[in-house]
Amino acid sequence: xxxxxxxxxxxxxxxxxxxxxxxxxxxxxxxxxxxxxxxxxxxxxxxxxxxxxxxxxxxxxxxxxxxxxxxxxxxxxxxxxxxxxxxxxxxxxxxxxxxxxxxxxxxxxxxxxxxxxxxxxxxxxxxxxxxxxxxxxxxxxxxxxxxxxxxxxxxxxxxxxxxxxxxxxxxxxxxxxxxxxxxxxxxxxxxxxxxxxxxxxxxxxxxxxxxxxxxxxxxxxxxxxxxxxxxxxxxxxxxxxxxxxxxxxxxxxxxxxxxxxxxxxxxxxxxxxxxxxxxxxxxxxxxxxxxxxxxxxxxxxxxxxxxxxxxxxxxxxxxxxxxxxxxxxxxxxxxxxxxxxxxxxxxxxxxxxxxxxxxxxxxxxxxxxxxxxxxxxxxxxxxxxxxxx
Numbered sequence: 216x217x218x219x220x221x222x223x224x225x226x227x228x229x230x231x232x233x234x235x236x237x238x239x240x241x242x243x244x245x246x247x248x249x250x251x252x253x254x255x256x257x258x259x260x261x262x263x264x265x266x267x268x269x270x271x272x273x274x275x276x277x278x279x280x281x282x283x284x285x286x287x288x289x290x291x292x293x294x295x296x297x298x299x300x301x302x303x304x305x306x307x308x309x310x311x312x313x314x315x316x317x318x319x320x321x322x323x324x325x326x327x328x329x330x331x332x333x334x335x336x337x338x339x340x341x342x343x344x345x346x347x348x349x350x351x352x353x354x355x356x357x358x359x360x361x362x363x364x365x366x367x368x369x370x371x372x373x374x375x376x377x378x379x380x381x382x383x384x385x386x387x388x389x390x391x392x393x394x395x396x397x398x399x400x401x402x403x404x405x406x407x408x409x410x411x412x413x414x415x416x417x418x419x420x421x422x423x424x425x426x427x428x429x430x431x432x433x434x435x436x437x438x439x440x441x442x443x444x445x446x447x448x449x450x451x452x453x454x455x456x457x458x459x460x461x462x463x464x465x466x467x468x469x470x471x472x473x474x475x476x477x478x479x480x481x482x483x484x485x486x487x488x489x490x491x492x493x494x495x496x497x498x499x500x501x502x503x504x505x506x507x508x509x510x511x512x513x514x515x516x517x518x519x520x521x522x523x524x525x526x527x528x529x530x531x532x533x534x535x536x537x538x539x540x541x542x543x544x545x546x547x548x549x550x551x552x553x554x555x556x557x558x559x560x561x562x563x564x565x566x567x568x569x570x571x572x573x574x575x576x577x578x579x580x581x582x583x584x585x586x587x588x589x590x591x592x593x594x595x596x597x598x599x600x601x602x603x604x
Contacts, residue, residue, distance in 0.1 A: 216244050216402045217339040217369070222253045222329055223362075224302040228375035229343025236373055236534065237341040238310045243406040249337070250306040251318045251326040254295035267498040325361035332366045341371045344528070344535070361392040363528070363537055364519040367509075369399065370537045380503035382410040384533075386493050386523070389415075389465040389576075394507025395540030397469055400506040401478050403536070409503060413469040413476065416492040417462040457577040459484070464580045470546050475481045488524035497531045506536040553579050555590045562595055 222237045225229055258378050270417040331338060345356040355372075358438050363370045365578075370547055385400045387393045397413065404411050438510040465484040473480045485492035489511075497505055508520040520537070555563070566574050581598050582590055 216246075217241075218225050218244065218246050219249075219335070219337050220246050220339045220341060221251055221328075221332060221335070222306065222336040223340065223342035223358075224250050225343070225346050226302055226305075227343050227345065227347045227349070229345045229349075229356075229373055231343075232370065232373040232375055232377065232534070233343050233377075234268045234306055234309055236371060238313065240308070240339070240403070240406055241313050242298055242354055245317075246315050247316070248306075248310055249318055249322075249335070250303050251320065251328065252299040252302045252333055253320045253322060253323070253324040253595055254299055255322065260513055263376070277346075294542040325358045325365075327363050328358070329365045332362075334349050337368055339369045339371060340366060341373065343371045344374050345428040360528075367539050369539055369564075371534065371566055372528065372537065373534045374532065377503065380501045380533050382412060382500075382502050382508055383407075383504045384493075384497055384500065384502040385413045386471070386489075386505065386507040386527070387413050387415045387465050387469050388489070388508075388512045388523075389462070390508055390510070390512040390514070391541035391543045392510055392514075392538065393512075394469070394472060394542040396508045396536065396538035396546055397472060397585060398542050399536060401473055401538055401539050403506070404478065407503065411473065411480040412483060412500070412502070413480050414483045414485055414493060415462040415466050415469075416487060416489040418488055419458065426437040438444050456558045457573055459486075460580070461573060461576050464576070468508065468544050472542075490523040490530075493523070493527055494530045495528070497533060504531050504536060505531050506535040506538060508541075509537050509539050516583075553586060553590055556592070559590045559595060562592055 217240055220237050220241060222234055224234065237248060256283055287487055290451075292602075294317065303319070307317070318331060323592055328340075328342075331337075340362065340447060342362065343361055344359050345353055347356055351357060359372055363372065376382075383400045384395050385393070387397065400411050410422055413517060466484060470480060470482055483494060483496065484602075487495075493507075498517070505527060507524045507527060509520070509524065510518050511523055514521060524535075528537075534550040563571060563575060578590055578598050581601075582594060587594065
């Protein structure tokens, strides 16, 4: 669990919520807290120099300008340092009895926070979703968004008033990142004494919509070359029906992972666009916190953040834990894999690459549930028949 927590301070209501949650985690786990405030004295000085041409002529003499710059530089630097120290004093008072350090940095806010994280072994960054510069149309602050995209540490983004919610909701898509988020949620549920609901969303109509779109542009000859009718039947019989079973299997795995750690959880399968359904469910159930992996099942190398968690950050009304922790459950077979006969491999190779992974998972899940050690053509036919029926 978290042992070294960085808390970003700016005295906004959202930031104060981050301080409160971080302190509660630290009290429960004996973690070290570091409060950090960034101020931009040099930026103010640069802006002051840029405005000098607009001063009245009597103030534009070089000696007067030099004196004015020195006074402004001293007042701004000292003033911002005093403000930073004041934020830290309030934070330390809130965290009385805990080990607390203070860091103030000069520079561009998000850049300095990212540098601070890269220079120290923090395992959690807590910060407000919005800052002092929020507007009526703001959904996420620029600092929060830039930080969460750049650091590879767990980030807890907090919102004012979210503490009235109930429980922790975890988004599960079968990826190691989503199961890592589940582990974090289990740990946090013990601290905040709350329940967990694991949700998983699959899209039952996407492939059908895609095929209808393709059908409108393919010539008869192209349709034969693409084997359109066979592809469409494959999706109707296996992919679309199999997706529900696949994602239900992810939830069952989540239940087992939680149970192995002494936690009973609720599971809910949602049908529709992933982020849309998670957001809708979060608004309906009003959780205290949403926990999700930084990236999802379809992430590619170098991706900073997945589109689903990005959409959730902008639209849910609760605290959000963006987890960089990864965990691959090993439930069932010790090595997590099954043998495939050569005939079964040949049948699998006939399935288009974009659908092969889903089909393979459905078949292997069935094999594991039946206690089989090998996938055979007979099993594949039985799975297909079951999906069709």
